[in-house]
Amino acid sequence: MEKMLEYIKQISKVNTENIEPLTQLFLNEENICNDDEKIDSHFKEFLLENAPDCDVDCIIVPKTV
Amino acid sequence: MMSKRILETVNDIKAGKIRIKELVEKCFENIEKKDSTYNAYISLDKENALKKADELQVMVDSGKDIGILGGIPVAIKDNILVEGIANTCGSKILENFVAPYSATVVEKLKKSGAIIIGKTNMDEFAMGSTTRTSYFGETKNPRNPEYTPGGSSGGSAAALSADMCMISLGSDTGGSIRQPAAFCGLVGLKPTYGMVSRYGLVAYASSFDQIGPMGKSVEDVALTLQAIKGYDSNDSTSQKVAECDYLSGLSKGVKGLKIGVPKEFFTGDLDNDIKLSVINAAKALEDNGAVVEEISISNTEYAVMAYYIIACAQASSNLARFDGVKYGHRSSEYNNLSEMYENTWKEGLGEEVRKRIALGEYVLSSGFYEEHYLKALKIRRLVRDEYERCFEKYDMILSPVTKTSGIKLCEEVDSIKLYMDDLYTVPANLCGYPAISVPFGKSENGLPIGVQIMGPCFSEEKILRTAFLLEQKDGK
Numbered sequence: 001m002e003k004m005l006e007y008i009k010q011i012s013k014v015n016t017e018n019i020e021p022l023t024q025l026f027l028n029e030e031n032i033c034n035d036d037e038k039i040d041s042h043f044k045e046f047l048l049e050n051a052p053d054c055d056v057d058c059i060i061v062p063k064t065v
Numbered sequence: 066m067m068s069k070r071i072l073e074t075v076n077d078i079k080a081g082k083i084r085i086k087e088l089v090e091k092c093f094e095n096i097e098k099k100d101s102t103y104n105a106y107i108s109l110d111k112e113n114a115l116k117k118a119d120e121l122q123v124m125v126d127s128g129k130d131i132g133i134l135g136g137i138p139v140a141i142k143d144n145i146l147v148e149g150i151a152n153t154c155g156s157k158i159l160e161n162f163v164a165p166y167s168a169t170v171v172e173k174l175k176k177s178g179a180i181i182i183g184k185t186n187m188d189e190f191a192m193g194s195t196t197r198t199s200y201f202g203e204t205k206n207p208r209n210p211e212y213t214p215g216g217s218s219g220g221s222a223a224a225l226s227a228d229m230c231m232i233s234l235g236s237d238t239g240g241s242i243r244q245p246a247a248f249c250g251l252v253g254l255k256p257t258y259g260m261v262s263r264y265g266l267v268a269y270a271s272s273f274d275q276i277g278p279m280g281k282s283v284e285d286v287a288l289t290l291q292a293i294k295g296y297d298s299n300d301s302t303s304q305k306v307a308e309c310d311y312l313s314g315l316s317k318g319v320k321g322l323k324i325g326v327p328k329e330f331f332t333g334d335l336d337n338d339i340k341l342s343v344i345n346a347a348k349a350l351e352d353n354g355a356v357v358e359e360i361s362i363s364n365t366e367y368a369v370m371a372y373y374i375i376a377c378a379q380a381s382s383n384l385a386r387f388d389g390v391k392y393g394h395r396s397s398e399y400n401n402l403s404e405m406y407e408n409t410w411k412e413g414l415g416e417e418v419r420k421r422i423a424l425g426e427y428v429l430s431s432g433f434y435e436e437h438y439l440k441a442l443k444i445r446r447l448v449r450d451e452y453e454r455c456f457e458k459y460d461m462i463l464s465p466v467t468k469t470s471g472i473k474l475c476e477e478v479d480s481i482k483l484y485m486d487d488l489y490t491v492p493a494n495l496c497g498y499p500a501i502s503v504p505f506g507k508s509e510n511g512l513p514i515g516v517q518i519m520g521p522c523f524s525e526e527k528i529l530r531t532a533f534l535l536e537q538k539d540g541k
């Protein structure tokens with residue numbers, strides 16, 4: 001980990017004055033909003049099958065309070 | 066049968082010369098014979114593959130269209146969801162996770178008539194370049210089993226190279242399709258960012274990740290790209306691109322194309338064999354009418370550093386979802402929620418993944434964000450601006466794919482050195498450009514060498530036909 005930190009610190013040598021960060025490669029003109037629609041699926045069964053611990057209808061998590 | 070070209074095979078199927086079931090059975094026969102040695106697959110789906118083969122054969126026999134990949138056995142990297150099949154990402158934390166839906170690329174392949182054979186081994190969460198970080202064991206290179214197939218899509222490359230499928234899909238975040246393709250003597254394409262939907266790809270570094278095809282020929286890769294490309298409203302970064310037939314343009318040649326070769330890529334510890342292959346590739350292109358010139362690209366080493374900072378930052382955010390709550394492995398050793406999170410990660414994730422998440426969290430933390438993450442994003446713009454200027458003068462850039470022709474399985478390689486070896490491949494991911502690795506020449510020890518052709522965004526047609534020409538001239 002220390003080696004990795006040392007390695008990445010070298011970027012400080014690059015002059016980036018007045019350079020804008022590149023956060024998006026393409027700016028899509030419109031936001032994609034799909035319509036809400038009810039579909040038949042077995043998603044709930046899939047979710048519960050994949051859960052590490054579940055009851056009949058719920059995923060069980062450790063008590064937090 | 067398995068080493069034939071896709072187009073030829075599909076035509077033979079349509080003409081009744083090949084029965085689809087026979088082809089799929091041959092594929093599983095090869096897997097049975099060879100995969101205990103190579104370990105290319107994590108899971109197989111024989112029952113559904115044979116069922117699909119029967120369905121398609123009925124269509125062929127009744128004169129119906131079976132699609133451009135009709136009957137072709139395909140392997141899918143284990144970070145691309147296939148409904149009903151385990152999707153592990155090469156990690157213990159997802160060992161028992163079954164995909165609830167299929168990725169868009171998988172649906173597109175199925176619509177094109179392809180038959181999904183199984184899911185292939187990979188570096189854990191695509192973090193690596195040897196397929197040695199997989200929880201399911203290392204994969205061996207069929208070209209020489211003493212070597213790694215590269216990575217992270219090493220399983221997809223090995224499965225294809227050993228005739229255990231006819232096409233495969235990989236994902237490329239920093240070279241993970243192109244480098245294993247080069248090591249295994251295959252063609253590997255990283256398409257333009259946004260050209261192929263990422264819906265259903267388990268995210269590593271979302272602004273770099275791209276699904277792409279591997280094939281035994283440029284034609285096979287072009288055909289697969291034709292099948293999987295296209296806009297998808299389920300992926301907010303998907304791009305609407307004009308229709309293009311990648312196959313028909315392949316034999317157009319390279320006359321008049323301007324190709325740059327960066328001189329900075331030939332310094333340092335690049336193997337002589339690889340240097341010679343790139344020089345020979347440049348000569349072949351020149352002999353066929355292209356104009357090849359030496360160019361200069363600065364900031365190459367810093368590009369790799371910026372890449373790793375951004376990739377790790379995005380990984381730390383993306384992998385936060387694997388917390389042992391809703392799915393995946395959950396530690397049984399805990400007294401409270403914090404301990405559950407901590408022990409789940411310790412047990413479920415490998416060292417390389419935990420290291421990259423830690424680095425990502427560090428560069429995003431208050432006090433270090435500007436110095437590292439923001440700085441890396443600025444370098445990303447510097448790098449892209451420089452390549453954009455370059456593409457104003459040149460149609461594409463020719464370069465090596467890797468510094469060496471292979472990594473021995475027993476070789477202990479320093480992780481920083483492995484990162485630096487991505488020097489030639491990461492610019493395509495930083496800038497979103499398409500890039501292809503095509504075999505050209507062999508090393509002294511008989512291993513294949515790949516050369517890379519990279520072009521500006523959406524220049525797939527040009528880079529495919531340039532690769533096609535090199536493929537025709539390889540060894541001549």
